[in-house]
Amino acid sequence: MLEKKDILYYNLVGDNMDVSILVNKNNLLNASYVPRNLVFVPSISEHLDSHHQIFVEKETYSHFIKMNEKCPMKMYIVSGYRSYQYQQDLLEYYYKKDGEECYSYVASPGTSEHQTGLAIDFGFIDASTNMPVSQEVDQYKSAFDWILKNAHLYGFILRYPEGKEKITGYKYEPWHLRYIGIESAKEIYKNQETLEEYLERKSCYVKRV
Numbered sequence: 001m002l003e004k005k006d007i008l009y010y011n012l013v014g015d016n017m018d019v020s021i022l023v024n025k026n027n028l029l030n031a032s033y034v035p036r037n038l039v040f041v042p043s044i045s046e047h048l049d050s051h052h053q054i055f056v057e058k059e060t061y062s063h064f065i066k067m068n069e070k071c072p073m074k075m076y077i078v079s080g081y082r083s084y085q086y087q088q089d090l091l092e093y094y095y096k097k098d099g100e101e102c103y104s105y106v107a108s109p110g111t112s113e114h115q116t117g118l119a120i121d122f123g124f125i126d127a128s129t130n131m132p133v134s135q136e137v138d139q140y141k142s143a144f145d146w147i148l149k150n151a152h153l154y155g156f157i158l159r160y161p162e163g164k165e166k167i168t169g170y171k172y173e174p175w176h177l178r179y180i181g182i183e184s185a186k187e188i189y190k191n192q193e194t195l196e197e198y199l200e201r202k203s204c205y206v207k208r209v
């Protein structure tokens with residue numbers, strides 16, 4: 001368990017968003033933090049659950065659309081903005097089910113980057129069946145590889161890269177992208193670094209996981 005003294009809390013209000021904001025297990029958002037400019041993401045497949053409404057930050061969404069136009073497979077957003085309350089409810093649900101073990105696979109409230117509205121989990125639409133596919137990384141390897149090599153051109157980074165688990169605190173997640181702006185994303189891609197390493201190099205204060 002993290003000690004209170006090891007945690008850096010952000011006291012942000014809605015208008016104070018910085019696209020390079022760091023959120024991880026040691027850099028938390030507070031409960032009242034809701035990003036400005038959330039936009040509704042319309043469903044693109046009749047196979048997707050229309051009751052599950054998705055929102056993301058506006059600039060993030062417009063860049064996602066540009067990337068999607070060029071991506072060899074059509075992408076869709078599986079998960080975007082998640083509120084503090086949502087994460088709290090999720091944790092409580094799994095706590096009842098699995099007890100303490102749930103802390104290993106559910107992010108604690110305030111530690112999820114999805115609360116910024118700048119993070120997306122994406123999937124692809126299989127053109128032959130028109131069915132959504134999300135985590136079949138081996139089967140759709142070339143499309144995932146395209147994302148790996150091109151996302152930075154649209155301002156996104158792969159937030160939890162392979163082999164950087166000790167720095168990010170998360171296992172490799174090829175479907176989790178984080179919008180950070182084109183300039184920063186290109187630099188991070190060129191240096192093959194994580195957001196934590198990038199911010200440290202820029203002399204920003206970062207609490208290590």
Ligand SMILES: [Zn+2]
Nearest residue numbers: 119120121176
């Ligand atoms: Zn995610």
